[in-house]
Amino acid sequence: MLNNLKDYQIILASQSPRRHEMLKDLGLTFEIRTKEIEEIYPEGLTPEQIPVYLAELKAKAFEKELTSKELVITADTIVCVNGWILGKPKDREDAVKMLNALSNQSHQVISGVCLMSNEKKLSFSTTTNVHFKALSDEEIDYYIDNYKPYDKAGAYGIQEWIGFIGIDGIEGSYFNVVGLPIQRLYQELLNF
Known part of the structure; x- marks a missing residue:
């Protein structure tokens, strides 16, 4: 469906299995390449600017090695x-x-995403509002002990047990909460 990208080798710079799955389900062929970067941002950024800054920082690590037919996708939440x-x-x-x-x-x-090739860079953020019910200490302990959410912003995954029992409202993209605003990413890739 994304015929405008057929000449590009797409690189997903993320170790997140959730992001891998979503891009695969979008029908994209891609390779995974990651770089270690220090995820530090300057003071004074708004919450919407922070994940975009970090996504751009991750993309910048690829700047000198991208070939003319490579497109790197980075994200931070x-x-x-x-x-x-x-x-x-x-x-x-x-x-x-x-x-x-x-x-x-x-x-x-809030997820920030950066798309970067040799010719151009496009960044955006997506925000989803989420409401949790009151969580008991036992529910919190059970979740942490059984799901070990140490690789997730906010220490939870909406697609896991805590999301099933704890989230009683959401406004915006569900997939953004999983870790990648896939519908917005699709639109931006169409226009890239």
């Missing part, structure tokens, strides 16, 4: 609750703290 930016939890204690902060609250899941 953060969770924002009451002005607090949540990335991936450092440890169990951090995950407990994050889930307690999300309990009985609405929060925003």
